[in-house]
């Protein structure tokens with residue numbers, strides 16, 4: 001006995017058996033009951049939702065011995081012939097291969113004659129949108145005044161390709177994709193009838209893969225039944241459908257998130273040896289990261305993510321460990337990889353590269369975070385140990401109290417340099433502060449912090465430390481700033497000349513973009529503090545630009561692209577970043593971002 005594919009074996013032979021499409025079925029049955037079946041009907045919808053099946057059922061209903069009836073008997077000669085596909089008065093035409101005007105002319109010739117033995121002649125044209133314009137035109141006249149003994153049933157997956165003149169002469173039925181629940185019930189009924197053991201999980205997977213198409217689902221069931229026999233394991237389903245187990249996906253995602261490149265590549269190698277479809281794998285990974293992102297940003301992620309509860313909980317946990325930015329980054333990289341795979345003749349390599357990029361992405365620190373870290377470094381908490389490593393200079397330049405941050409020390413220095421509040425001074429200063437010596441000179445009267453000093457000794461008024469000369473000590477000043485604000489020191493190096501004018505410290509720059517960042521209120525304040533501390537003079541900072549009269553804050557408007565480029569190249573942040581990361585600037589873009 002030859003094997004009958006499920007799609008044929010389970011083709012509905014009554015309206016009741018039709019899966020889904022209840023409203024269309026009801027309308028048709030009502031029409032039959034009231035003897036108001038239109039002479040031209042068009043069924044539209046995606047493949048495998050029952051278009052030709054319904055057309056045949058209508059044919060049966062019209063031609064049944066007992067009919068026309070909304071419940072064809074399925075026993076009479078006409079019914080059984082239609083079921084067997086050999087009814088002489090039913091003409092099934094494939095629109096794709098009979099699309100020309102000649103075929104339509106022959107058809108028109110044919111329908112002039114009365115049906116051979118049934119009540120009606122029924123013309124079913126599948127894929128009717130494939131007909132040529134001439135063929136449609138030839139059909140038009142017939143559709144306007146169809147003979148009483150003829151019914152037309154059209155089926156199409158592309159309704160929009162049908163000329164409106166044809167559409168307006170047909171009754172239209174738009175078939176929906178079949179709901180998952182209905183497909184599931186239908187498939188489990190088949191499994192039961194076919195005496196095949198299969199889990200609900202596996203059936204759900206098949207339903208998902210069927211994508212609302214009964215026929216697609218049935219052919220998947222066919223494959224799986226013939227592979228696994230009477231006992232279908234979940235692994236069988238995974239293997240036949242080339243599915244990737246959700247466990248594999250979450251493990252691979254974990255490898256990416258943990259930057260475990262070796263683990264990720266090993267997993268990929270494993271699944272490849274199982275013959276899993278790599279494009280599907282990439283797709284599933286992409287959906288996994290989408291789910292993580294949704295978990296992270298949505299208040300009700302469960303509404304947007306369709307996975308089992310346990311899986312969902314795990315996703316939620318994982319998502320909570322990562323920032324939205326990093327999840328987005330991973331997603332974008334995988335998306336790029338998936339796109340590359342589509343066009344690559346080496347999809348595996350493309351996927352591997354995507355995995356490598358994504359795993360490396362963990363090493364990428366958001367710019368905001370990086371800036372924050374640098375700022376922290378500059379404000380001292382990290383710099384203190386660096387100072388410790390060079391005690392001689394530090395002890396000369398300023399007192400360092402071990403374990404204290406620079407900012408603490410700076411405060412202390414300030415307390416000393418300014419007219420002292422005796423009590424504070426007594427407490428804070430341990431006697432080693434009055435000696436601010438120029439760099440590189442051996443401290444003469446220096447007492448280090450470790451030297452025993454009586455606190456009482458500091459009672460005597462502190463003499464003003466000797467001032468430094470701006471021009472002579474400028475390089476040392478830059479070094480001083482370097483220890484505190486690296487980028488600012490770089491900017492100071494770009495300064496073309498510096499001079500003292502009374503209480504003003506005038507910095508001259510040749511290019512306005514060089515000092516753009518320096519000119520912010522906050523940074524001027526820093527520079528003022530540094531210069532006061534270092535030179536021990538109550539300086540006010542002025543900035544002049546070559547060729548400009550004004551001094552102080554310079555008009556920053558009206559910069560052209562060239563200046564902008566230069567400003568970007570000279571931007572202290574960029575310079576600092578290149579220095580910190582030991583990198584180099586390879587590209588400057590001032591235009592709008594584009595791909």
Ligand SMILES: [Zn+2]
Nearest residue numbers: 064073076079
């Ligand atoms: Zn019948």
